[in-house]
Amino acid sequence: MKITNISTIVVNARMRNWIFVKVETNTPGLYGWGEATLEWKTKGVVGSIEDLKPLILGQDPRRIEHIWQIMHRQYFWRGGIVTMSAMSGIDQALWDIKGKELGKPVCELLGGPVRDTLRLYDHLGGGSLELVALRQGKPPKGAAAPAFRMFLLFKVMFLSPKGDLWSPLREAWTRFRLESRPAQGRRACRSGPNEFGPLRAMH
Secondary structure (H helix, E strand, C coil): CCEEEEEEEEEEECCEEEEEEEEEECCCCCEEEEECCCCCCHHHHHHHHHHHHHHHCCCCCCCHHHHHHHHHHCCCCCCCHHHHHHHHHHHHHHHHHHHHHHCCCHHHHCCCCCCCCCCCCEEHHHHCHHHHHHHCCCCCCHHHHHHHHHCCEEECCCCCCCCCCCCHHHHHHHHHHHHCCCCCCCEEECCCCCCCCHHHHHC
């Protein structure tokens, strides 16, 4: 089995672009998908995948560790976050191919599943930044209501009245709106790796 092509698909997701990687083989119908998203570095990651492509075309996609070593060591300079994101997307696609060929979920090839259930969260109101800003924790109505009820955890950015990314008062108010419904058991969470230091992040 040989790798015949590596391509990328960029999907616009409002605040970021999602980068999907497709690795194709010479076995009809057998290909793998990976994701290499790196916020605000879309062109860099797509370009890095194109740079890596000549190294692994013609390789056996089942030799995943061998291909990883080629991507990591072949060039004189070691890669940073852009190159590693590109390698990650390709690596995921190779595992996808391996699992499909063997007829097994990838987790079975990596030691078996770790959890029986997996907690999911709703991010940005299902993709609508405007609805998140307007609702401020209030559940939606109409067609979006059933989807809202499926989730118990919501990842949002707490907006101040001026549109700032974070405001202590706005955060407290939004948390109150989400967490003051004990019967629903919903909680709000936020991420902001560049917005505050380690102590505040732990808090």
